[in-house]
Amino acid sequence: MAQNNDRLDKAVLEARRNAEQREAGYRAQALKLFPWVCGRCARTFTHANLQLLEVHHKNGNHHDNPADGSNWELLCTYCHEHEHSKLKDTAGRSDSRDTPATATHNPFADLKAMLADKTRD
Numbered sequence: 419m420a421q422n423n424d425r426l427d428k429a430v431l432e433a434r435r436n437a438e439q440r441e442a443g444y445r446a447q448a449l450k451l452f453p454w455v456c457g458r459c460a461r462t463f464t465h466a467n468l469q470l471l472e473v474h475h476k477n478g479n480h481h482d483n484p485a486d487g488s489n490w491e492l493l494c495t496y497c498h499e500h501e502h503s504k505l506k507d508t509a510g511r512s513d514s515r516d517t518p519a520t521a522t523h524n525p526f527a528d529l530k531a532m533l534a535d536k537t538r539d
Contacts, residue, residue, distance in 0.1 A: 444483040444490065448473045451487040458497035472498045478505075 454463040454471060463471045474493045475482065482489045493501060 445473050447483075447485070448487055448490045448492060452490075452492050455492065456494040456497055457491040458493055458501070461494050463494075470495045474498050474501055 449468070449471075454468065455461065456463075456471065457474075471492050472495060474491050476489050476491060479489070
């Protein structure tokens, strides 16, 4: 059993390393190709705050990394999070632009009658 856990741990570690290397590769490329400006809010970045600038994959496929950067755009952390929050995820959250359900309970529906009864007493 311990041997299976060791193999699983090694496989997970290797997958994480590969993902980090892949991300570092396309992030470095994107930072060389594009100006350090958020593609949504136009905030500019310097070396001091560059960690807040992220690569967004326009088509949502993180494995689609063409060398010309045609599937990438640089977004600040906040705009990047907003971009992803617009999509439905597997947990069933809906698009943030959806309007919430309208409340059906009206606590003041009989207020006029209640006030009228109170003034009679």
